[in-house]
Amino acid sequence: MTALNEATHNVDVVVVGAGFAGLSAAHDLVDKGYSVVVLEGRDRVGGRVFTGEVAGVKVDLGGTWVSHRHTAIREVAEQVGGTTVPQFTEGRSTLWLAGKRSTYKGTIPKLSPAALVNMGRIQLALDKMAKTIDVDAPWNSPRAQELDAISLEEWLDRKRARWTTRAMMTIITKVEWGCQPSDVSLLHVLRTIRAFGGFDFMLDAEGGMQESRYVETTQAIAVRYAALLGDRVHTNAPVRRITEDGDGVTVETDSLQVNARYAIVTTATEHRGGIEFEPALSEPAQGLTNSWRLGALSKAFVAYDKPFWRADGLSGEAVTDTGTVFITFDVSPSPDGPGILMAFCDPRVFDTHASEVRKAQVVKQLIDLFGPQAARPIDYIDHCWGTDSFAPGGPNPAVAPYASVRYGSVMTEPHGRVHWAGTETAGEWTGSMNGAVLSGRRVSSEVARLLLVTDTHDRKKALA
Template sequence: WQFERIMRGVNLAEPWSSPDAAKLDSVSLGSWLRSIKASSGSRDLMAIMTRVSWGAEPDELSLLHTARYVKAAGGLNRMLDTAGGAQQEHFPGGTHEMSVRMAAELGDRIRLGAAVSRIEWSDDAVAVTSSAGTVEGQRAVVTVAPAQRLDIDIAPAPPIEFQQLAQRWPQGALTKSYAAYPRPFWRDSGLSGQSLSDRGPVFITFDVSPDAAGPGILLGFTDPRGFDSLPPEQRRAAALADFAEIFGPQALDPIDFLDQRWGAETFAPGGPTAAVPPGSWTQFGALLRRPVGPLHWAGTETADEWTGFMDGAVRSGHRAADEVARSLN
């Protein structure tokens, strides 16, 4: 209830102007939990929540950031629930399928797989250079995560405080492990496929089987520390051992296994969204989506609702498009 009270007082649009913003942003979630003498069970559950949501530990996250993020998702239950909650939907073909289908409708206006290396700008003009060539316009919307803004050579460089923002808005670290079976055998025992664990590299599981007939697929959110550096066969053995501890020995014999180590990705490295540390919101939050000349910023980290989720990414796109339209008019 104490976290709920803090959450209710957070201003989603301007967290830095919330009552007690400086105090809330000066401490980590972990230190706050210890200060209120939260039970070990509560601390363990919050740690699982932070690993799932940010790929980070409670001591790495600002209390203000945590409260804002949870409020933007409609509360802890809605954020973590599968039935009627944020974890309800999954796409058998992967979420990238939506991007591919939208790109097909837009034709050659979309250039997929073209990594942007440089943006040159003046007061009313932009030139974006990618592996597909250079495109010129009056405005540009940059949608990469804040931490990745520095990966693009922007000329002239944004003011130093915008560069500091990128440094203070890091991504977390998360790996996902998938095991496929001929059928979802755990359902025979009345098990949902969902679990929480405070042991082993796999700390939360979901049943992401496409249908009851099979294949059965278990997804395990996996702590990358100590896991990602293992050889592939050892990672497989460690993840399957955790699945077997929960769902029985059949889990040790999958027809396929895959782990996605997000920390090894070039364009989407680390965790699912920004793991913002103490002090960042009050010092740099007002700059998160403030335009720099003709450059506008979008991406799920900039959303006021469903921050960190695909819904938030779409909302941020609408907001940035509206900004651009108004600036041109």
């Protein structure tokens, strides 16, 4: 990867963003013989995957897990030598609801029969509705208008969800969409459930979305993948402006200009708004950028000498409706230590505090969940995605009611010579690293087809 230099580049395609979508699009186009430049606004590649270190162990501050069905991201990882390890699930899970702690084996928490029946009914209804959603174009699904007109919370009200069901759905909403159930449209929730292979698959570790993670970390995969592109990738290059004339596009950063035949923008939908387009984006395309805003999510890692909870028969997996932390997982590299607990934290009560306050909040909750030994951490790290200075946000957009039907259909509609990718634009697996890679592949085929048509036309003209 190169640092920025004063220069003008002339290439076939300029790719904006060096997350998995941008890197995949660039690779595919280079493989097809086209010249490519990738411009990344951050000082690193990877986007929503980012490596941190705690007690000498590399950890995923952003995107982490892959399932056996995530074949696209796995192919990328295989190409650069990534090794998966299964998510640790042995032992009992911990549940903390309304101040009461319980532990349970398997996937069904220890709740009253009435609570379990209510939760099962809600889950079944969501799964049934999700099956009717067109994952590529949810806005065209039967009853799309109706499903997009209410929030998840309103729907839970109508279905008479009990407080336990609401508590669990709030936790799921915070981790999947980085918001509250009142902030997200039912249609968008159903699309994600469909895209993530159903409710159970979305939540499961064994055999599901949280099945395994990479020893090297996911950003290390992105870094290696970017390295194969060599000096085509420029970091510290936030794109400010994209101008189109009849024959191509000019893409400008603060100190670099790229003239290309096509541009591919792979930022999250919200961050398209950070670029000035000439001609300007259509009203619906601007509406998309304004309304498909990323939710927020924070992650903390607390390291101990040993994974002490395992000796107590606990898996380290916990779900709680109280306080800052709402889900934990054991991501220890070995039973001998260090023991590492990963905690998803609620940005609204976490991000504004100083680091030592955040650490104290997390450790206090881990003591409640796993006992007094949790009071003696040897190291700590966290990352608040919502407060990133560039391209802030969480894993997925918190798409509010009406915004899917009103603006969703323009998401992949080219703006002249500007084409779009990014995990949000994927159908199946949208919102995951796998979706990001798939979107990069889709857009590279789209643009390669156009380049081929132009090349054939030019050749015919030259021969005439």
